[in-house]
Amino acid sequence: MIEFSLWDILRNLLLATRWTVLLSLVAFIGGALAGILLLFMRIGKRRALRLFAKCYVELFQGTPLLMQLFLAFFGLGLLGIDVPAWLAAAVALILWTAAFLAEIWRGCVEAIAKGQWEASSSLGMGYLQQMRYVILPQALRIAIPPTVGFSVQVVKGTALTSIIGFVELSKAGTMVTNATFQPFTVYGLVALIYFALCWPLSKSSQILERKLNVAHRNH
Amino acid sequence: MSLIEITEVRKSFGANEVLKGISLDVDPGEVVAIIGKSGSGKSTLLRCINGLENIDSGTISVAGAQLQPDELHLKALRLKVGMIFQQFNLFPHLTAGGNVMLSQMVVKKASKPEAEAMARKMLERVGLAHKFDAYPDELSGGQQQRVAIARALAMQPISLLCDEITSALDPELVSEVLAVVRELAAEGMTLMMVTHEMKFARDVCSRVVFMHHGRVHEIGPPAEVFSNPKTPELKQFLGML
Numbered sequence: 329m330i331e332f333s334l335w336d337i338l339r340n341l342l343l344a345t346r347w348t349v350l351l352s353l354v355a356f357i358g359g360a361l362a363g364i365l366l367l368f369m370r371i372g373k374r375r376a377l378r379l380f381a382k383c384y385v386e387l388f389q390g391t392p393l394l395m396q397l398f399l400a401f402f403g404l405g406l407l408g409i410d411v412p413a414w415l416a417a418a419v420a421l422i423l424w425t426a427a428f429l430a431e432i433w434r435g436c437v438e439a440i441a442k443g444q445w446e447a448s449s450s451l452g453m454g455y456l457q458q459m460r461y462v463i464l465p466q467a468l469r470i471a472i473p474p475t476v477g478f479s480v481q482v483v484k485g486t487a488l489t490s491i492i493g494f495v496e497l498s499k500a501g502t503m504v505t506n507a508t509f510q511p512f513t514v515y516g517l518v519a520l521i522y523f524a525l526c527w528p529l530s531k532s533s534q535i536l537e538r539k540l541n542v543a544h545r546n547h
Numbered sequence: 548m549s550l551i552e553i554t555e556v557r558k559s560f561g562a563n564e565v566l567k568g569i570s571l572d573v574d575p576g577e578v579v580a581i582i583g584k585s586g587s588g589k590s591t592l593l594r595c596i597n598g599l600e601n602i603d604s605g606t607i608s609v610a611g612a613q614l615q616p617d618e619l620h621l622k623a624l625r626l627k628v629g630m631i632f633q634q635f636n637l638f639p640h641l642t643a644g645g646n647v648m649l650s651q652m653v654v655k656k657a658s659k660p661e662a663e664a665m666a667r668k669m670l671e672r673v674g675l676a677h678k679f680d681a682y683p684d685e686l687s688g689g690q691q692q693r694v695a696i697a698r699a700l701a702m703q704p705i706s707l708l709c710d711e712i713t714s715a716l717d718p719e720l721v722s723e724v725l726a727v728v729r730e731l732a733a734e735g736m737t738l739m740m741v742t743h744e745m746k747f748a749r750d751v752c753s754r755v756v757f758m759h760h761g762r763v764h765e766i767g768p769p770a771e772v773f774s775n776p777k778t779p780e781l782k783q784f785l786g787m788l
């Protein structure tokens with residue numbers, strides 16, 4: 329039987345971590361772009377779009393991410409579309425991230441005092457101008473900490489894609505365990521790597537929150 | 548011809564009829580004080596004139612521009628009437644100068660130097676030229692309200708609507724804001740102001756409107772309204788103060 333050194337294990341896990349990082353980035357960036365679109369539908373003036381965005385968000389927030397992954401992977405397969413695991417994983421995570429970010433951002437936009445809308449209206453600004461120059465710059469400020477905070481959820485969410493066979497960190501952990509029969513060591517390392525990815529994110533979210541609060545009080 | 552013509556305006560919130568047929572004409576250069584107890588519809592009336600609330604029936608026109616709920620008509624009207632709010636509503640992410648410049652650039656498409664020159668002039672006019680680069684939360688309430696006035700003036704409106712603009716201020720800051728308003732009145736700006744400053748209304752206003760339960764209950768020059776109220780409601784209101 330071949331002996332695996334700790335370094336062998338770690339090296340394999342780190343190689344797979346690349347895919348976790350890449351998938352997280354794709355999900356977060358794609359989700360942010362789709363989330364902006366959803367946000368504008370959700371707070372816009374068109375009733376049909378508002379309703380659509382609301383249903384979308386509720387659907388994705390109200391079902392487990394795992395089911396969404398299954399549906400993206402097997403569902404599209406049933407329709408005769410052959411989806412590779414990476415594509416299903418990316419699409420499902422993007423759609424899921426979009427729902428949560430849109431909802432976080434909606435809260436931020438709605439936290440802006442009504443007086444800001446009224447003052448800008450009374451100065452003759454139109455809806456898009458108000459959004460662009462008055463509401464969003466303020467909403468963006470308060471949105472940064474929770475948005476960065478949510479990116480932690482995205483990183484952890486990528487672990488689920490191992491179930492549809494995408495080889496990222498978790499899946500690699502399972503594979504390495506099967507080869508080495510050292511589950512405790514392997515999963516311990518996997519957990520450490522996740523922690524190393526997530527902790528800086530959640531920490532910076534906290535720091536940003538504190539910074540922006542102070543900045544808001546006395547510029 | 549009147550500058551602001553309000554004819555038979557009605558407005559309800561659900562089953563609550565807040566304005567029950569208001570008619571009021573304001574001439575150019577007039578300063579009209581609106582008084583009345585809480586809930587009588589004073590704010591709602593001002594907000595209707597500016598299109599912040601839609602009216603249910605009746606008409607409002609300002610210098611010939613009719614109030615209509617579409618964005619184009621609203622914008623035309625809002626360029627003629629500025630509004631100052633009780634809570635100042637400055638944009639907290641912009642400096643005082645930025646606050647005064649923004650709508651000129653966005654709405655009137657003024658160039659940045661033009662907008663800045665105008666902003667400096669308007670801040671000068673309210674005595675805050677030196678606060679051009681200060682953020683709203685670095686200013687006192689009175690200074691914030693004066694910036695808000697400068698911001699409205701920069702759009703060169705022909706009339707200003709003021710809704711209890713000194714009510715959120717500490718007593719010692721009220722006079723600096725009223726001094727600015729007094730000056731505007733002297734320069735011939737048409738003003739409609741909801742106010743609890745009876746002394747100011749008596750000194751500066753050409754007419755006083757007493758609103759009661761959504762109607763113009765009594766109207767006249769301040770000397771008459773304050774010294775010789777005709778209706779028991781106004782007598783009670785004045786006695787109450």
Ligand SMILES: Nc1ncnc2c1ncn2[C@@H]1O[C@H](COP(=O)(O)OP(=O)(O)OP(=O)(O)O)[C@@H](O)[C@H]1O
Pocket residue numbers: 560563565583584585586587588589590591592
């Ligand atoms: N957006 C709204 N929705 C529902 N009701 C409203 C709304 N705005 C005002 N009202 C109601 O309309 C009535 C008149 O309100 P308004 O603010 O015009 O009174 P006001 O005379 O300005 O009083 P105050 O002196 O307290 O400012 C009140 O009964 C109030 O509850």
Ligand SMILES: [Mg+2]
Pocket residue numbers: 589590591710711
């Ligand atoms: Mg009021």
